[in-house]
Amino acid sequence: MAKVALITGVTGQDGSYLSEFLLEKGYEVHGTIRRSSVDFRERIAHLEGKPHFHLHYADLGDSMSVLGVIGKVRPDEIYNLAAQSHVQVSFDSPEFTADVDAVGVLRILEAVRQLGMTKKCRIYQASTSELYGKVEEVPQNENTPFHPYSPYAVAKQYGFWIVKEYREAYNMYCCSGILFNHESERRGETFVTRKITLAAARISQGLQDCLYLGNMDSLRDWGYAKDYVECMWLILQQDKPEDFVIATGVQHSVREFTELAFRHAGIELEFKGEGLDEIGICVKDVRSKKEKGRESLEGKVLVRVSPDFYRPTDVVNLWGDPTKAKAKLGWNPVKTTFEQLVQLMVEHDIAKVASEGAAAKVRTNLAEYLEKGVVK
Ligand code: NAP
Numbered sequence: 001m002a003k004v005a006l007i008t009g010v011t012g013q014d015g016s017y018l019s020e021f022l023l024e025k026g027y028e029v030h031g032t033i034r035r036s037s038v039d040f041r042e043r044i045a046h047l048e049g050k051p052h053f054h055l056h057y058a059d060l061g062d063s064m065s066v067l068g069v070i071g072k073v074r075p076d077e078i079y080n081l082a083a084q085s086h087v088q089v090s091f092d093s094p095e096f097t098a099d100v101d102a103v104g105v106l107r108i109l110e111a112v113r114q115l116g117m118t119k120k121c122r123i124y125q126a127s128t129s130e131l132y133g134k135v136e137e138v139p140q141n142e143n144t145p146f147h148p149y150s151p152y153a154v155a156k157q158y159g160f161w162i163v164k165e166y167r168e169a170y171n172m173y174c175c176s177g178i179l180f181n182h183e184s185e186r187r188g189e190t191f192v193t194r195k196i197t198l199a200a201a202r203i204s205q206g207l208q209d210c211l212y213l214g215n216m217d218s219l220r221d222w223g224y225a226k227d228y229v230e231c232m233w234l235i236l237q238q239d240k241p242e243d244f245v246i247a248t249g250v251q252h253s254v255r256e257f258t259e260l261a262f263r264h265a266g267i268e269l270e271f272k273g274e275g276l277d278e279i280g281i282c283v284k285d286v287r288s289k290k291e292k293g294r295e296s297l298e299g300k301v302l303v304r305v306s307p308d309f310y311r312p313t314d315v316v317n318l319w320g321d322p323t324k325a326k327a328k329l330g331w332n333p334v335k336t337t338f339e340q341l342v343q344l345m346v347e348h349d350i351a352k353v354a355s356e357g358a359a360a361k362v363r364t365n366l367a368e369y370l371e372k373g374v375v376k
Pocket residue numbers: 008009010011012013014015032033034036058059060061080081082083084085086100126127128129178179180181182183188
């Protein structure tokens with residue numbers, strides 16, 4: 001009998017990769033979706049209609065729908081990936097974030113318990129390096145104290161503790177993956193890496209003038225999402241339930257990511273100034289020689305800082321220690337290196353912007369909204 005998995009948040013970056021991974025492994029995969037006025041599910045469009053891939057309406061804010069879908073699917077494994085996952089947005093929508101990212105986790109655990117499925121069903125909770133927040137130790141491992149530093153992180157901290165509580169109180173197989181930032185060509189367009197790779201692609205093709213960023217000194221441990229979903233699965237295949245840090249063990253700044261992304265788009269940047277006055281100037285523009293009809297960007301300011309992208313409290317020093325995952329899960333944290341990650345994202349976005357042609361101009365309007373801080 002094929003194993004049955006239920007993925008909440010199947011339309012997200014991780015949900016789409018995890019679906020592919022589990023289908024490959026022969027699972028019957030069920031995912032939850034939400035009603036939306038726009039019914040185009042870009043990341044999973046290629047999976048819809050496959051015989052072992054099924055979708056159900058459910059919302060983590062609605063316990064009846066959560067109970068209903070778990071009772072109907074009766075999964076062997078639940079991957080709870082659904083969340084309001086944008087840290088800056090959590091300052092604007094703190095109550096919604098708490099309801100979904102904190103109480104939503106409880107709704108799943110309680111549904112499994114009330115349905116009498118505690119022995120049958122294993123649960124993975126998408127926890128986060130944001131729990132370390134205002135970090136008390138560098139690098140961070142499973143024993144580093146938490147210091148959440150945003151409404152998102154505080155909500156996710158509840159999720160982490162309620163999973164641990166149900167594990168101990170009811171002997172349930174439920175655990176958290178404390179995942180550090182992971183990115184991909186499917187990353188949401190308002191997270192910093194994708195915002196940068198799309199801007200590099202648009203600027204190099206003459207479709208955007210300037211990229212506006214917030215704190216460029218912020219440090220992250222960035223990995224490739226496609227590699228990270230394997231860990232989610234591995235965490236649920238262990239003899240006993242345990243929490244794991246999943247990270248590459250390598251750290252870079254937002255500025256370094258920007259420099260490298262633009263370099264892959266044929267643009268060399270030099271940064272000058274500090275804080276809000278910092279600018280990134282183009283010192284070499286390779287593509288202008290290849291592309292007729294586009295003037296050289298050399299000497300132009302292509303990156304500026306906008307206070308719109310500063311956060312009331314910002315997490316600035318995330319750096320994970322994946323020793324436990326390497327030893328117990330046999331996982332290779334640098335299957336895809338930072339350099340490869342940036343390259344694959346930029347190459348994807350250059351091709352995407354080129355193929356969109358005139359439509360890319362329309363999407364640039366969204367980029368301009370992003371620049372102006374209308375949408376974070
Ligand atoms: P994502 O692309 O933002 O996807 C989030 C998913 O959650 C989407 O499918 C979204 O559905 C769904 N969702 C949001 N609110 C919901 C609700 N009320 N009920 C049901 N579904 C809801 O996020 P991701 O990057 O794939 O991350 C997956 C999970 O890992 C999240 O829990 C995130 O907090 C956590 N995490 C991510 C990272 C990272 O670097 N990516 C690191 C650590 C932890 P719609 O499409 O309908 O909006």
